[in-house]
Amino acid sequence: MDDFFTYSVILGIFVATVKIATPLLIAALGELVAESSGILNLSLEGTMALGAFSGFLVASESGSLWLGLVGAAIGGALLGLLMAVMTATVKVNQVVAGLALNILGLGGAFFWYRSVYDAGGTIDLPSVERFRTAAVPLLSDIPAVGEILFEQHWLTYFALVMVPVTFVFLNRTKYGLELRSIGHNPEACDMRGVGIVSRQYFAVIFGGAMAGLGGAFLSLSEAGQFFPDIIAGRGWIALAIVIFGNWRASWILAGSLLFGFLEATQLALQASNVNLPYQLLLALPFVLTIVALVLNRSRSQVPLALTIPYHRGER
Amino acid sequence: MDIAEAVAPGDPILVIDNVTKEFPGVVANDSVSIDVNRASIHCLLGENGAGKTTLADILYGVFRPDSGQIRLEGRPLDMASPGDAIAAGIGMVHQHFELVPPMSVIENVVIGTPARQWLDLTEARRRLEEFFADYDVEIDPDAEVGRLSVGEQQWVEIFKTLYFGVEILILDEPTAVLTPQGVTELFAILRRMRDDGLTIILITHKLKEVMDLSDRVTVLRRGRVVDTVATDDVDQLDLARMMVGRDVLLQVDKQRSEPGAPVLEADAIHVESDTGRGALKGLSLNVGAGEIVGVAGVSGNGQNALFDSVVGVRHPHSGTIRITGQDVTTAAPHKIARLGVACVPADRIAQGLMMDFSIKENLVLGNHRSSQFSRAGILNQSQIDAFAAESIESFEIKTPSADQVTRTLSGGNLQKIIMARELYGRPALILAHQPTRGLDIAASEYVRQRLVQERDRGAGVLLMSEDLDEIFQLADRIAVIFDGRIVAMIEPDATSLEEIGMHMAGAGAGAP
Numbered sequence: 001m002d003d004f005f006t007y008s009v010i011l012g013i014f015v016a017t018v019k020i021a022t023p024l025l026i027a028a029l030g031e032l033v034a035e036s037s038g039i040l041n042l043s044l045e046g047t048m049a050l051g052a053f054s055g056f057l058v059a060s061e062s063g064s065l066w067l068g069l070v071g072a073a074i075g076g077a078l079l080g081l082l083m084a085v086m087t088a089t090v091k092v093n094q095v096v097a098g099l100a101l102n103i104l105g106l107g108g109a110f111f112w113y114r115s116v117y118d119a120g121g122t123i124d125l126p127s128v129e130r131f132r133t134a135a136v137p138l139l140s141d142i143p144a145v146g147e148i149l150f151e152q153h154w155l156t157y158f159a160l161v162m163v164p165v166t167f168v169f170l171n172r173t174k175y176g177l178e179l180r181s182i183g184h185n186p187e188a189c190d191m192r193g194v195g196i197v198s199r200q201y202f203a204v205i206f207g208g209a210m211a212g213l214g215g216a217f218l219s220l221s222e223a224g225q226f227f228p229d230i231i232a233g234r235g236w237i238a239l240a241i242v243i244f245g246n247w248r249a250s251w252i253l254a255g256s257l258l259f260g261f262l263e264a265t266q267l268a269l270q271a272s273n274v275n276l277p278y279q280l281l282l283a284l285p286f287v288l289t290i291v292a293l294v295l296n297r298s299r300s301q302v303p304l305a306l307t308i309p310y311h312r313g314e315r
Numbered sequence: 316m317d318i319a320e321a322v323a324p325g326d327p328i329l330v331i332d333n334v335t336k337e338f339p340g341v342v343a344n345d346s347v348s349i350d351v352n353r354a355s356i357h358c359l360l361g362e363n364g365a366g367k368t369t370l371a372d373i374l375y376g377v378f379r380p381d382s383g384q385i386r387l388e389g390r391p392l393d394m395a396s397p398g399d400a401i402a403a404g405i406g407m408v409h410q411h412f413e414l415v416p417p418m419s420v421i422e423n424v425v426i427g428t429p430a431r432q433w434l435d436l437t438e439a440r441r442r443l444e445e446f447f448a449d450y451d452v453e454i455d456p457d458a459e460v461g462r463l464s465v466g467e468q469q470w471v472e473i474f475k476t477l478y479f480g481v482e483i484l485i486l487d488e489p490t491a492v493l494t495p496q497g498v499t500e501l502f503a504i505l506r507r508m509r510d511d512g513l514t515i516i517l518i519t520h521k522l523k524e525v526m527d528l529s530d531r532v533t534v535l536r537r538g539r540v541v542d543t544v545a546t547d548d549v550d551q552l553d554l555a556r557m558m559v560g561r562d563v564l565l566q567v568d569k570q571r572s573e574p575g576a577p578v579l580e581a582d583a584i585h586v587e588s589d590t591g592r593g594a595l596k597g598l599s600l601n602v603g604a605g606e607i608v609g610v611a612g613v614s615g616n617g618q619n620a621l622f623d624s625v626v627g628v629r630h631p632h633s634g635t636i637r638i639t640g641q642d643v644t645t646a647a648p649h650k651i652a653r654l655g656v657a658c659v660p661a662d663r664i665a666q667g668l669m670m671d672f673s674i675k676e677n678l679v680l681g682n683h684r685s686s687q688f689s690r691a692g693i694l695n696q697s698q699i700d701a702f703a704a705e706s707i708e709s710f711e712i713k714t715p716s717a718d719q720v721t722r723t724l725s726g727g728n729l730q731k732i733i734m735a736r737e738l739y740g741r742p743a744l745i746l747a748h749q750p751t752r753g754l755d756i757a758a759s760e761y762v763r764q765r766l767v768q769e770r771d772r773g774a775g776v777l778l779m780s781e782d783l784d785e786i787f788q789l790a791d792r793i794a795v796i797f798d799g800r801i802v803a804m805i806e807p808d809a810t811s812l813e814e815i816g817m818h819m820a821g822a823g824a825g826a827p
Contacts (some may be wrong), residue, residue, distance in 0.1 A: 030434030084553060113382070155646070161550075172433060172434055173432055173433055173434060174425070174432060174433070174434055176434075177418075177422060177425070177426060177434055178426060178427070180418075181415045181418065181422075184415045184416070184417055184418070185413070185414065185415045185416070187413055188413035188414055188426070189396060189405070189414055189427065191375075191377075191397050191409065191413045191427060192397070192398075192401070192413070192426050192475075193396060193397050193398025193399075193400075193401045193402070193427050194398070194427045195396075195398070256391075296729050301417070304416070304417070307502070312377060313372065313377055313378060
């Protein structure tokens with residue numbers, strides 16, 4: 001146990017925390033925007049898988065990781081578009097649509113992968129040269145903090161910057177106010193001449209693109225590969241983080257870091273053969289989400305019309 | 316306020332020309348033609364279902380008419396959404412408020428206004444404060460709308476509509492949630508707005524309001540215009556006759572009651588509410604066998620909590636409730652029902668019925684465990700069919716068959732299903748919460764007569780209603796509820812509408 005609490009192990013845990021939190025944070029911020037408009041997109045897991053693959057495909061075909069990110073965002077956005085058509089236009093049950101598209105995303109990504117790469121029956125997984133970490137000049141020289149925050153991947157910086165951007169968009173612009181109003185009471189917005197469908201499309205497509213980028217972090221920054229189980233439940237955790245964060249960007253950041261920390265600690269414990277059941281730490285995030293839900297129930301910020309389709313003239 | 320410059324009233328600003336709107340199975344508006352004069356108050360009067368709200372929704376762009384035309388200042392309007400109506404200068408305050416409860420007053424006001432990208436609330440705050448000062452309204456612009464009283468929410472609704480700078484303001488039943496004094500205040504301000512040049516269209520089914528306020532009135536019946544007249548040329552009886560199509564007796568025959576032993580005794584009950592409003596704070600109330608106690612009050616003063624705690628879905632955290640002498644303070648709803656408690660809930664669709672079940676299923680729901688309708692858990696279909704047939708006949712439920720899906724019935728028939736079910740087994744106590752809300756005059760008369768019949772049979776009736784006329788008609792004693800307590804208990808013969816109104820506003824002299 002003693003050698004577990006060394007500087008390098010602890011520092012390593014914090015560095016890993018931020019890294020692990022990245023895809024969760026990107027996907028959860030996108031979902032926050034989608035849910036603010038009243039649409040619960042349960043297909044995050046599948047959307048992340050599709051983004052992870054479409055990003056990988058574009059990167060390996062074009063040789064450019066940056067084009068890969070564009071491909072990942074487009075892949076996720078397309079699934080988001082499908083979700084928007086089904087929920088904002090056709091107004092089917094959001095839970096059913098989300099679960100269906102989740103399966104489509106997961107299955108579609110794997111099917112596409114097999115049809116592109118598995119034709120020869122090779123055992124070696126195809127791979128791309130993955131993103132390297134990019135140190136921020138000067139800031140990365142700060143002891144400890146520099147290593148934890150400023151020697152990370154580009155997508156990690158993107159995720160961190162998106163926290164205030166999302167907050168300002170939702171709370172300090174008229175578009176954000178209108179989006180949140182739609183999530184609480186679409187009829188009131190319709191009666192004020194605020195178009196609902198176009199704004200919901202924007203929100204859900206944005207959420208899809210963000211989930212796609214979250215998936216691309218796993219395939220292009222971490223693994224440099226795509227494999228079927230690459231998302232491994234992170235989409236569901238991102239959904240839980242939105243709830244844990246009580247639909248506020250700052251708390252979603254805190255939630256992502258907490259989940260990342262628990263996961264990083266758990267990995268470190270396993271690596272150093274500490275005799276502590278790591279399953280306990282794996283289960284902790286979900287217990288914490290339930291605790292947060294209970295604690296927040298009286299001041300829940302949940303969009304009041306979440307999952308309820310709006311039809312004009314039905315009262 | 317930027318109300319259009321004062322102009323000579325008289326010339327029509329808005330012309331509704333031969334407008335027809337059909338919904339599946341109903342013609343809501345049938346060749347409706349109305350001229351609305353500039354800077355006047357024009358009432359649309361009619362019963363529920365006469366097509367008033369549909370017509371207003373057409374004027375506000377919610378629905379497109381199937382045929383006919385709307386002309387504003389001579390120009391034809393083709394509106395696809397409320398946004399188009401607002402752009403043309405027409406605003407509407409709906410009967411059900413269109414507010415975003417978790418947001419502040421200011422945020423609600425600026426939604427949909429052509430503001431800059433960045434939210435700048437200073438301009439909105441300035442105009443809001445100016446308006447409130449101008450009309451002597453005291454509301455904190457930063458207060459969360461969901462925490463305001465209903466009367467305050469009404470002001471937010473009106474102001475956020477005027478904020479667009481509209482020339483025509485449509486108000487749909489704006490007085491439903493106000494005390495008599497609140498109505499007087501509102502009307503005084505509406506008159507001032509009219510004198511400033513605003514054209515106001517007011518939808519109502521209350522004759523008194525039409526007489527008090529309007530310059531002209533259009534009476535609608537079953538989607539058609541009966542007539543448009545100058546208010547000075549008619550009286551209430553004329554209007555009632557036009558509205559119903561026959562002479563109406565606005566009275567129910569009933570004898571003096573001889574109250575027996577108490578069937579409901581609520582003693583100093585405290586009940587919490589989820590929203591922080593509408594809790595009970597030491598409410599005490601008795602209902603005797605064979606009497607109707609009417610609970611008058613502005614909605615949100617604890618009526619829901621009272622109903623819920625007597626039915627047993629919410630338990631008081633202090634105080635006791637006794638029904639026919641038994642303590643039921645913490646009893647489960649089905650145990651309370653078994654003591655002979657019938658309940659007619661305020662929201663008959665959400666709380667009273669399974670809309671996708673058949674009529675006969677709804678008629679036995681709740682009583683389905685009785686030995687008459689089931690044996691060892693198996694429903695006795697022939698008994699259920701017989702009971703349904705009997706109920707449909709005796710309660711005059713209009714339906715082709717007992718197997719019809721409940722959703723297809725009108726409001727009056729829905730209420731009759733609930734009454735038939737609840738009055739099964741001769742209940743000792745009947746809780747009726749807004750039993751005639753949204754019903755036409757004939758169905759309302761029926762429901763009221765039934766309640767009086769049940770009283771005469773010996774049942775105690777607790778009637779909660781926002782319709783003061785109904786309370787005065789039916790109640791043997793009037794209990795006024797304010798802020799979670801009964802603040803006055805008065806016999807209807809010994810009081811006036813004004814006195815009840817004072818108590819409803821919490822301004823009555825000394826609680827009992």
